[in-house]
Amino acid sequence: MTIPGKLLFMLITFIMFLLSFNVANRTKVKALQKLFVITIGSIIFLSIMFHETIMSFLSNILGVSSGPDSVLYLFIIVSTSINLILFRKFFELETKITRIVQNISLGSNNTKDIISTKSYKN
Amino acid sequence: MNPDTLVLVPAYNESDNILETVNNLRNFFEHILVINDGSTDNTQYILKENSIPCISHLINLGQGAALESGFLYFVNRTNLQYVITFDGDGQNNASQANDMLMELKKYSYSILIGSRFKKKKDYMEIPFFKRLTLRLAKIYERTFFSIKLDDAHNGLRVMTKEMIKNHILPIKNHDMSHSTEIAFKASNSGEIIYEYPVTVEYKNKRSQHPINAVNIVINNLIKRL
Numbered sequence: 001m002t003i004p005g006k007l008l009f010m011l012i013t014f015i016m017f018l019l020s021f022n023v024a025n026r027t028k029v030k031a032l033q034k035l036f037v038i039t040i041g042s043i044i045f046l047s048i049m050f051h052e053t054i055m056s057f058l059s060n061i062l063g064v065s066s067g068p069d070s071v072l073y074l075f076i077i078v079s080t081s082i083n084l085i086l087f088r089k090f091f092e093l094e095t096k097i098t099r100i101v102q103n104i105s106l107g108s109n110n111t112k113d114i115i116s117t118k119s120y121k122n
Numbered sequence: 123m124n125p126d127t128l129v130l131v132p133a134y135n136e137s138d139n140i141l142e143t144v145n146n147l148r149n150f151f152e153h154i155l156v157i158n159d160g161s162t163d164n165t166q167y168i169l170k171e172n173s174i175p176c177i178s179h180l181i182n183l184g185q186g187a188a189l190e191s192g193f194l195y196f197v198n199r200t201n202l203q204y205v206i207t208f209d210g211d212g213q214n215n216a217s218q219a220n221d222m223l224m225e226l227k228k229y230s231y232s233i234l235i236g237s238r239f240k241k242k243k244d245y246m247e248i249p250f251f252k253r254l255t256l257r258l259a260k261i262y263e264r265t266f267f268s269i270k271l272d273d274a275h276n277g278l279r280v281m282t283k284e285m286i287k288n289h290i291l292p293i294k295n296h297d298m299s300h301s302t303e304i305a306f307k308a309s310n311s312g313e314i315i316y317e318y319p320v321t322v323e324y325k326n327k328r329s330q331h332p333i334n335a336v337n338i339v340i341n342n343l344i345k346r347l
Contacts, residue, residue, distance in 0.1 A: 098183050098296050102191045105177050106198075114175040115128065115153050115200055 005063035012077050033085060040078050047071065123152045126203045127223060130192035131156045132185050133210030137164040143212040144174050150220040153202060155195065156210065159188040186300025190293040193286050205286060209277035218320045222280045225318060232285040232313040235271065235305070236278035240319030249324060259302075262339060267306045271317060274305035278320055285311065299338040 015036070047054040058070035129151045133140050140156065147154050155175050158166050160182035169176045177191055189207055196205050204223060208214050218236070226234045238244050238256075248256070256275060263269040275298075281290070289311040295303045308315050 094296070097181075098187050101179050101181060101183055102187065102194065105179050105191055106194060114177070115155055115195075115202075 003063075005061060008061065009073060009077070013080070036081065040074070043074065124150065124204075124220070124223060125152050127151060127153065127206060128192075128196050128200060128202045128204070129154045129206045129208050129219070130189060130196070131208050131210045132159055132188035132192065133157065133161065133165055134159040134182060134185070134188075135161045135163045135165060136210040136212075137161070137168055139212040140165055140174075140210055141168055141172060143208070143210060143216075144172070146212070146216040147208065147219070150216050151206070153200075155192060157188040157192045159183060159185065184297040184300075186293050186298070186303070187296035189300060190291070190296070193291055193293075197283065197287050197291065203283050205281050205283070207277060207279045207281075213322045213324065214278045215321055215323070218318075219278060219280070222278065222318045222320075225316075226280045226282075229316075231316050232282050232311070233308045234280045234316050234318050235273070236276040236320035236322075237271070237273040237317035238276060238320065238322055239272040240317060244319060244321050247321065247324065252324075259338075263302055263305065267302060267309070269302070269305045269309050271305055271315060273317065275301040276320065276322075277301075279304070281308075285313065289313075295341060297337065297341060298334060299341045302338065 043054070043058075047058070055070065058074075061070075129147055131140075131143060131147070131154065133156050136143075144154055144156065153175075155177065156169055158169060158176050158178040160179045166176075166178060168174075177195060179188065179191065192207075193205065196202065204226065206219050206223065208216075208219055214236070222234050222236065225231070238248055245253070256273065259275060260272060263271070263274055285308065289307050290304055293300050293303060305315065
């Protein structure tokens with residue numbers, strides 16, 4: 001792989017990492033994640049439609065010996081990004097479930113006055 | 123009997139220990155609240171049969187979430203001034219919790235954390251691998267979080283309402299890594315954290331495996347990002 005190819009690979013991975021870890025405004029991140037998926041999807045679609053042109057173009061940019069190698073690199077980026085985005089999603093869901101369970105526990109009638117502190121005046 | 127203090131006891135599958143733990147605490151404290159964190163054994167039944175005040179989570183959320191529920195109850199539903207966190211497995215000593223509360227009140231501290239490393243006798247009681255893990259945890263917490271404590275993972279803590287309300291809540295780490303978060307937030311509060319020598323009894327008690335330290339480190343670092 002050539003140096004520009006390595007730099008491109010690292011840049012894409014870095015952007016993906018930032019997107020996954022919610023470093024900017026939430027709406028912007030969601031939009032960028034969608035753009036990222038659309039871009040990658042388009043590249044995959046085009047590389048099927050225009051196999052020779054796209055494959056040789058990608059392998060030239062990345063400096064890899066053959067087209068399938070560039071697809072492999074692309075696959076690594078996509079699968080890692082999906083994993084990180086899913087991790088983030090699971091973490092958010094876990095937090096939401098925790099809040100729901102806590103609200104149910106604290107909001108139930110049984111827990112309203114379980115500790116009687118009427119005798120204590122501060 | 124410390125009418126101004128609430129003792130929070132997080133418990134998960136502690137049917138063998140919870141009654142003894144609460145009875146020991148009743149010798150010193152009036153207000154005890156058990157947070158049953160989705161136990162699947164008889165813990166809930168024992169609590170109900172013995173009329174022990176409790177909050178019950180529908181599912182197991184982790185000790186951090188259990189303590190957070192307790193803190194929310196303490197802040198929003200009581201007019202009490204101090205809170206003690208006390209492990210449900212009975213490893214902590216109720217008399218030492220009372221001593222810590224007296225110390226906190228005497229010197230007007232905001233937070234006092236128990237430490238197994240203040241006295242050599244207490245330190246030698248800790249199983250070897252746990253001792254090693256706790257030592258490594260200390261280095262990790264000093265390096266990444268600037269926490270200058272010997273035993274941030276001690277379950278016995280005494281805190282004031284102001285500390286909980288203004289600095290500790292909300293708790294992000296719902297698993298065992300909440301200890302680092304509490305110590306980190308207390309360190310950043312501008313108040314000095316004091317440690318008090320305590321004994322932890324390990325005999326016949328369940329304890330988290332030292333390998334869980336790996337989970338704690340990774341979770342802390344990821345959530346810090």
